[in-house]
Amino acid sequence: MPSTYPPLNLAVRTPRLTLAAATDEMLERLVPVVRAGILVDGEPLPFDDPMSLYEDSPTREWRWMRSIWRGRSRADADFWRLYFVVCDDGEPVGMQDLIATDFARFGTVHSFSWLAPSVRGRGLGKESRAAILHLAFEGFGAREASSDAFTDNHASNRVSEALGYTRNGTSWDTRRGDPVEVLRWRLTRDAWAARRRGDIELSGVEECKPVLGV
Numbered sequence: 001m002p003s004t005y006p007p008l009n010l011a012v013r014t015p016r017l018t019l020a021a022a023t024d025e026m027l028e029r030l031v032p033v034v035r036a037g038i039l040v041d042g043e044p045l046p047f048d049d050p051m052s053l054y055e056d057s058p059t060r061e062w063r064w065m066r067s068i069w070r071g072r073s074r075a076d077a078d079f080w081r082l083y084f085v086v087c088d089d090g091e092p093v094g095m096q097d098l099i100a101t102d103f104a105r106f107g108t109v110h111s112f113s114w115l116a117p118s119v120r121g122r123g124l125g126k127e128s129r130a131a132i133l134h135l136a137f138e139g140f141g142a143r144e145a146s147s148d149a150f151t152d153n154h155a156s157n158r159v160s161e162a163l164g165y166t167r168n169g170t171s172w173d174t175r176r177g178d179p180v181e182v183l184r185w186r187l188t189r190d191a192w193a194a195r196r197r198g199d200i201e202l203s204g205v206e207e208c209k210p211v212l213g214v
Contacts, residue, residue: 077213
């Protein structure tokens with residue numbers, strides 16, 4: 001049955017995957033992926049501090065779920081974060097979030113995502129980002145989207161470049177307490193429109209807009 005809370009009914013569908021709103025049921029289905037761990041030995045750590053996915057199990061799962069519950073509880077015109085579970089052929093394999101601050105005034109969004117190691121290298125990261133950008137620009141009328149990643153997070157930076165983002169400077173953040181340089185990326189509405197896809201389907205958007213102050 002549909003939720004009485006509209007953000008939990010949102011969905012984005014492409015020919016390759018579905019972004020399903022992160023209901024408690026979907027989070028429980030994703031727990032085994034989180035429990036197994038999404039970090040790969042030898043690869044640069046992708047997340048800035050603090051990050052629950054760096055913790056040991058079962059603290060990892062508990063902190064991860066609490067952070068999503070906490071984020072879901074705050075959704076208004078000043079700030080919102082929409083959490084989606086990435087489903088590949090119906091199986092949960094990661095997450096894709098869309099974040100906005102004072103969206104009605106600025107029309108800007110930011111994205112965050114991760115995928116299970118077993119499905120990386122198949123283009124799902126790019127497809128998931130394209131899906132969330134379609135929700136932002138087509139669904140909510142965003143003016144601009146941003147993204148950022150550590151300079152050694154080559155996969156994320158390649159996705160941004162492939163989807164038409166342009167570099168927007170650098171900044172610094174910490175990773176397990178150490179300072180690391182971050183690349184910032186910017187995608188304007190015009191740049192997105194030039195690559196706009198016609199095979200992405202949105203559902204639940206209109207009912208969600210009043211909750212978000214859009």
